[in-house]
Amino acid sequence: MRKILLSLVALFIIGAAAVHAKSLAVDLSKLPKGSENTTWSWDSGTSTGTFTWSATSYNSTELFPLGNYSTYTTLNLETTAGTADHFRIIIKFTNGAGQVTITPVSAGKVSLKLLDYTTKENLAKVETIRLSGANNCTGDVSVSSIYLEGPDINYIEDNTIQVTPTGATDLNGITGTGAAWDIKYPITIADATLFGSNTIDADSRSANIADYDYLLFNVTEASAGAKTFLRVFVSTEKSDGNGTRVCLYPHPIADYASVADDGWTAETTITAPGVYVVKISNYPLLRGVKNKAYWQGAAGSIKISLAYVGKGSPVAPVDKVVRTGEEALTDPNVTCFDVTKLEGTGLTFNASNPNALFIAKAGQLVNTKNVLVKSGDNYSSNNIELKDDNLFYAPFDILSTASSYTRNFDAAEAWGSAVLPFAMNVDDENNKNEAKFYMFKSATATTASFEEVKTGIIPANSPFIYQATGNSVKFVGTNISKTVSGYDLVLIGDGWYMAQSMESKVIDDVTTDDFFKDYDVYGISGADFVRATKKLTLKPFRAFYLKEKTGGEAPARLTIEIEEEATAITEVASEANGDGVVYNLAGQPVGDDYKGVVIKNGKKYIQ
Numbered sequence: 001m002r003k004i005l006l007s008l009v010a011l012f013i014i015g016a017a018a019v020h021a022k023s024l025a026v027d028l029s030k031l032p033k034g035s036e037n038t039t040w041s042w043d044s045g046t047s048t049g050t051f052t053w054s055a056t057s058y059n060s061t062e063l064f065p066l067g068n069y070s071t072y073t074t075l076n077l078e079t080t081a082g083t084a085d086h087f088r089i090i091i092k093f094t095n096g097a098g099q100v101t102i103t104p105v106s107a108g109k110v111s112l113k114l115l116d117y118t119t120k121e122n123l124a125k126v127e128t129i130r131l132s133g134a135n136n137c138t139g140d141v142s143v144s145s146i147y148l149e150g151p152d153i154n155y156i157e158d159n160t161i162q163v164t165p166t167g168a169t170d171l172n173g174i175t176g177t178g179a180a181w182d183i184k185y186p187i188t189i190a191d192a193t194l195f196g197s198n199t200i201d202a203d204s205r206s207a208n209i210a211d212y213d214y215l216l217f218n219v220t221e222a223s224a225g226a227k228t229f230l231r232v233f234v235s236t237e238k239s240d241g242n243g244t245r246v247c248l249y250p251h252p253i254a255d256y257a258s259v260a261d262d263g264w265t266a267e268t269t270i271t272a273p274g275v276y277v278v279k280i281s282n283y284p285l286l287r288g289v290k291n292k293a294y295w296q297g298a299a300g301s302i303k304i305s306l307a308y309v310g311k312g313s314p315v316a317p318v319d320k321v322v323r324t325g326e327e328a329l330t331d332p333n334v335t336c337f338d339v340t341k342l343e344g345t346g347l348t349f350n351a352s353n354p355n356a357l358f359i360a361k362a363g364q365l366v367n368t369k370n371v372l373v374k375s376g377d378n379y380s381s382n383n384i385e386l387k388d389d390n391l392f393y394a395p396f397d398i399l400s401t402a403s404s405y406t407r408n409f410d411a412a413e414a415w416g417s418a419v420l421p422f423a424m425n426v427d428d429e430n431n432k433n434e435a436k437f438y439m440f441k442s443a444t445a446t447t448a449s450f451e452e453v454k455t456g457i458i459p460a461n462s463p464f465i466y467q468a469t470g471n472s473v474k475f476v477g478t479n480i481s482k483t484v485s486g487y488d489l490v491l492i493g494d495g496w497y498m499a500q501s502m503e504s505k506v507i508d509d510v511t512t513d514d515f516f517k518d519y520d521v522y523g524i525s526g527a528d529f530v531r532a533t534k535k536l537t538l539k540p541f542r543a544f545y546l547k548e549k550t551g552g553e554a555p556a557r558l559t560i561e562i563e564e565e566a567t568a569i570t571e572v573a574s575e576a577n578g579d580g581v582v583y584n585l586a587g588q589p590v591g592d593d594y595k596g597v598v599i600k601n602g603k604k605y606i607q
Contacts, residue, residue: 022155022328024072025147026063034061038133050082052140053133060090060132063146070124072150074111077143081107084139088132091118095125104134107141111149153395155328156349158341161305162218162317168310171215174207174286183307186220189230189291190301206235210284212309216277217250218317219270223300228270229292230302234283246283250276256314270302277314319343335393339364340374354385355392372398384422384480391540392502394421398480405541408472417524417543419463419500422477426453434473435466440492461488463498463543465524487515495548507536519546520554 028049031040037055042048053059075089086104089112093099100117114123131146133139164170172183209215215232222228232248249268251259253275264279280286291301306317321343328334332352338359339349345363358365359372359379369385380399386392388407403422426437437458441451450465458464460481466473489497497519510516510532521532523544531554538544547554 022071022152022325022331022334023147023149024064024069025145028143028146032062032065035059048080048142048144050140050142051087051131051133054138056133056135056138060088060130062128062130064126064129064148066094066127068124069114069126069129069148070120071154072114072123072148074113074149075129076145076147076149077105077110077112078145079107079110080142080144082140082142084134084137084141086134087141088134090128090130090132092127092130093118093122093125094127095122097122097125101132152328152334153336154338155334156323156325156337156339156342158339158343159322159324160319160343161322163320164306164308165310165315165318168216168308168315169212171207171307171309174209174309186303186305187307188221188301188303189228189289206285206287208284209234209280209286209309211311213279213281213311214256214277214314215250215280215286215309216253216275216307216314216317217304218275218306219273219302220305221301221303222270222272222274223302224271225300228300228302229267230270230276231290231292232278232280233287233289234280235285235287236283237285245287248278248280248283250278253277253314253316271300275316280309333391335391336395353390354387355390357384357394357398381480386421386541388541389539391504392421392483394480394483397482400479402476403478403480404474404476406472406474407541409468410471414468414471415465415524416468416473417463417465418473418475418541419461419543420458420475420477420541421460421480421483421502423460423479423481424458424475424477425456426458427455428476430474430476433469434475435468437464437466439464440496440498461500463490463500465543489546495550497546497548498543499546500543501538502540503538504540505538507532507538509534510536516546518549520549521546 028047029042029044031042031049034040035058037053037057037059038061039052039054040061041050041052043050051061077089079087085107087107088101088103089105090102091100097118102112102117105112131143170183217230230250232250234246234248235244236246237244246265248264249266250270251264251268256277256279259279261279261282270276323339323342328337329349330352334351334353334356336357336359337349337351339347340359340361342364347365348367349358349365351358355370357370357372358367359374362373365371369383370381372379372381378399379396382401384398384400384403386403386405388405400422405418405420405422407416407418409416424431426432431437437453438450439453439458439462453464460477460479461483483502487499487501489499492498507513507516510519510521511534516536521536521544522530523532523536523542
């Protein structure tokens with residue numbers, strides 16, 4: 001009968017604290033604009049700021065400026081009481097929604113669920129989010145952290161803009177003598193000058209358009225039923241005054257070829273979005289563009305996202321996708337990206353987290369791994385490749401043709417624990433050559449039994465231990481199962497649990513932590529199996545072991561006996577520290593500090 005004695009240690013490896021979330025933090029070292037009755041002082045030595053208010057109203061400083069914050073779910077603050085122990089948060093909106101005042105907010109670590117106070121629609125139209133003093137006292141609080149947090153799904157969103165086609169010239173690029181040709185899109189015209197000269201009578205401020213045949217406007221919004229006259233003023237020669245000035249009116253691009261030369265001077269209105277164009281080939285100078293309502297009374301409005309001149313027949317703007325939120329690709333804590341809103345095919349994304357998943361449309365991405373295609377309620381992939389030391393999260397089941405997980409380690413770490421998001425067939429030739437696999441069979445108060453899995457399936461999200469044949473492992477399977485959030489406990493007998501988590505998390509003190517305080521925690525690393533006495537750092541794809549506390553001091557060190565049929569966990573004192581001389585394989589007596597294969601009482605152990 002073969003027995004192997006090995007010991008296991010908790011996973012003291014630092015990982016990322018924030019998982020499955022994106023965040024937007026306030027740079028407290030240069031807090032934005034405040035209001036009257038407030039001061040802000042920053043201590044770079046302690047990385048904290050002090051917010052002071054000297055009145056009970058009009059006492060705020062801006063944390064987050066005008067923007068869309070609808071993808072965030074919580075506002076997190078870490079503060080310390082000063083002369084006051086509470087304050088307020090104020091949120092204002094641009095869509096007419098009433099101001100939100102959250103009060104009182106207590107000093108300390110606080111997470112405010114934004115949807116408890118307002119709607120997602122309102123959060124898309126935020127004017128400002130402000131830190132405000134209490135309205136019942138003056139005082140101060142110390143601030144060490146303020147950030148918005150939300151789920152990382154849909155972290156990349158599309159923003160389709162229309163750009164000038166090849167061969168055309170944006171109106172910003174034509175030559176003029178006045179600063180008024182500095183155009184910033186989008187431009188809304190109602191009853192004021194759109195762009196160009198402040199006076200359409202000054203040829204001295206006109207632009208040279210002699211080399212162009214048409215002027216195009218891309219209208220994205222228009223007042224339905226209203227009369228918006230978009231008037232284009234051109235001239236045949238430089239002569240200040242009205243003598244040579246001509247007023248032209250845009251037509252839909254589809255009508256360009258059918259409009260007679262004198263038809264461009266007939267009044268037309270724009271009442272719907274679209275591409276509109278004016279023929280300018282007979283006029284060398286562009287004076288300016290106005291709405292007729294500028295002097296005849298307001299009559300609706302239009303919004304223009306792009307204006308350019310070109311040669312030959314007019315060409316409509318070209319769509320271009322701008323990927324907003326793309327900075328998330330560099331965040332190793334982001335685990336999933338939804339890019340289905342993006343247009344186009346043959347796109348490539350490279351994320352800092354190699355385990356990140358991309359939800360895409362068929363043919364959209366050319367990435368060779370971790371791409372999911374949605375069809376109805378199903379998600380499918382040709383290849384999921386997962387690497388150790390990186391976060392992973394599957395929000396749903398995935399039908400994958402092939403999945404794999406790779407871990408590298410020193411030769412001394414041939415023993416390890418694992419939990420995989422896919423089912424693993426130990427009969428697969430690759431898996432069989434990588435390691436031997438063991439799972440718990442039963443347990444008592446002081447012992448637990450492992451059994452070697454020699455054939456069949458180890459289910460997804462099922463913790464196990466293994467003995468690798470080399471200094472790396474690559475386990476393979478197919479479909480991915482939805483990742484368990486938090487800790488998944490599996491009862492293995494008489495107060496013993498096996499658990500797993502895909503999160504990287506640091507537990508400062510297992511004896512006081514809300515979850516771990518009721519258990520003694522053991523973990524495997526190399527050839528040690530020991531109890532965590534205080535700090536514990538967990539890594540993804542690892543299993544750990546919990547024993548319900550029953551009073552008294554738990555054993556600090558346990559051993560694993562691996563037999564052909566089963567394996568028992570017993571206290572080290574019952575074997576390794578008992579009577580009898582320990583020998584190495586050469587037959588020489590060795591002490592307890594010897595590392596390697598030893599013989600004791602006629603049995604082999606790893607010590």
